[in-house]
Amino acid sequence: MKFATVAIIGRSNVGKSTLLNRLLGEKIAIVSDKPQTTRTRILGVVHVPDGQIAFLDTPGLHKPQHLLNRRMVRTAVEALEEADLLYVLMDATSLPGPGDLAAVAYVKEAIAKRPRPAILVVTKIDLVNKFKMLPVLESYGKLCAWTEVVPVSSETGDNIDRLLAVTMPFLSEGEGAYGDDMVTDQTMRTLAGEMIREKILQATEQEVPYSVAVDIDQFKEENGLARIYATILVERETQKGIIIGKQGERLKIISTQARQDMEKLFGMKVFLEVWVKVKEAWREDERALADLGY
16 A cells, blocks of 8 residues: 655645545535634545545644744644645735745745655636636746646646646555545544634634634534534624624524534534633633644
């Protein structure tokens, strides 16, 4: 059997989690149009003929402003340093910016310490005219000595097969690290919390999405029913009011949408009860971050 670990690296909002979901053929990583949606490392295992590829979805590389953000960047860098192969993602809808240049700097540093393949994956090609994409590909191509350059669309699946094909030669002989039915290391409890947070990200704007965390207080599974009790943490009373909404309408929508996603993924009925609680400056609180799995 052949095996490799692949770190999916890039700035925020470049499509890392969407790519992971496409590679796996199911949604295990939440997505939104907000930067810093992914806060932890997420493992996804793709089983290929005579091999396994362990993909590591990582938080977007960015300039950290809180203890939480510093831990997110550290998580991404650790994955970058330990992986056998790197997917460096960049967005076809824009030319290289400061975030992309920062990501390339991290990649070059990691490769200097331990040489390994780095594949440039240019995402969101479904949003760009092919003729307009050529100068973008040229600009990104000059940033590093890439092993391969693969433009893809995670939304449509375009070129995903080619991405896997160019990855396969870099798998090493050895035992697979995971069982044949292993898809992710994310527990149902973790996935439930992330699904709630995803709906909050989609329903709120400005500072609210970045000030939110979800704590699963209780997760009980019995007789084909999952009973889930969750607390949404925010940093200010005004944020609590925004999430709850007028007469509780926004919280009801968030809970309903999250429950529906859980039922689809878990394959069972879900009873979900959600509260909102203020915990000031939790993003700078070591103990709170540890309790939340950050």
